[in-house]
């Protein structure tokens with residue numbers, strides 16, 4: 239921090255990456271050629287961040303999941319022109335969580351993310367110890383899952399024009415690496431998983447069918463940890479899981495996808511450090527109070543369409559139109575419906591800026607245990623209706639949208655003014 243008036247500098251820049259031996263692929267990154275550094279915010283502290291656009295096109299710096307005022311949220315209004323910089327203050331006044339950052343320039347988000355602009359943003363809760371593994375890079379590992387498509391020259395093949403429902407790649411990339419593997423030395427490992435794909439949904443499992451524990455959702459720790467053998471994440475959703483490798487020593491196991499394809503093989507070579515016992519405390523109160531469950535719906539959102547025909551409440555995004563208003567600090571119930579079309583419709587991951595919400599119900603049923611935690615993105619199936627309990631702690635104009643980035647770019651987005 240010597241002589242600088244900021245804690246972090248984040249520069250969006252062009253570069254190139256050697257995914258394939260001897261071939262340079264043009265990519266974008268923050269402070270480097272691909273992806274960005276993991277930023278850590280201490281809860282309750284002010285962090286000065288200098289953001290610089292060294293690209294030759296406009297971009298924005300959006301802090302996905304962070305409850306900050308609208309003017310520094312980095313949504314479509316937050317454009318930074320090529321060559322420009324700005325210093326902003328991020329203040330994390332929310333629980334420990336795995337968030338992320340990415341561009342949000344209107345009409346061009348999908349392409350910039352596809353080329354490599356994303357990074358993790360972690361909030362550290364000062365003075366509390368969740369009992370979870372927390373040695374970053376040792377037993378606390380971030381995993382950014384993204385699918386990618388390359389052309390015959392091994393360049394990134396961004397296919398928006400071909401696929402308006404989102405570019406799907408046939409190659410999976412984890413933390414920017416095409417053939418990753420991880421050597422595991424500690425018996426109990428925590429993974430912070432981000433589905434950073436433009437459009438793809440993932441269901442992760444262990445190749446041996448084993449169980450693991452989900453401990454957090456998008457916005458922080460779950461009400462209670464959940465023992466499970468699978469984890470589904472739509473684009474932009476996060477989860478933290480803990481895997482106990484002590485039963486798998488010397489075994490070949492991997493994280494696989496819904497088709498059983500190996501995404502991340504582990505080499506389990508445990509050192510003799512004792513397995514710390516995780517004793518996570520279950521919350522004393524129910525996740526949703528009776529009063530919260532019974533609040534009337536005051537905002538309705540209808541997601542509709544596919545390809546370029548996508549809308550929210552029948553409209554496409556207009557930068558100059560405010561669609562909804564909500565008072566700062568006042569909780570409202572949003573009812574979000576995924577209206578099927580003649581083709582049946584498709585999953586839309588619905589995301590709201592500036593808030594961490596609770597899911598009250600899915601088609602009238604209370605959320606399952608793995609969704610009893612704060613969320614900023616909710617996967618909505620065709621014909622499904624979810625109710626959300628939404629509070630905005632800060633003022634400003636925020637967007638809400640489908641996080642299939644091509645749907646967002648095609649206008650499946652609205653604006654709310656928090657006053």
Ligand code: C2O
Nearest residue numbers: 300302342474589
């Ligand atoms: Cu991941 Cu509008 O954001």
Ligand code: CU
Nearest residue numbers: 301302303591
């Ligand atoms: Cu966001």
Ligand code: CU
Nearest residue numbers: 586640642645
């Ligand atoms: Cu969508």
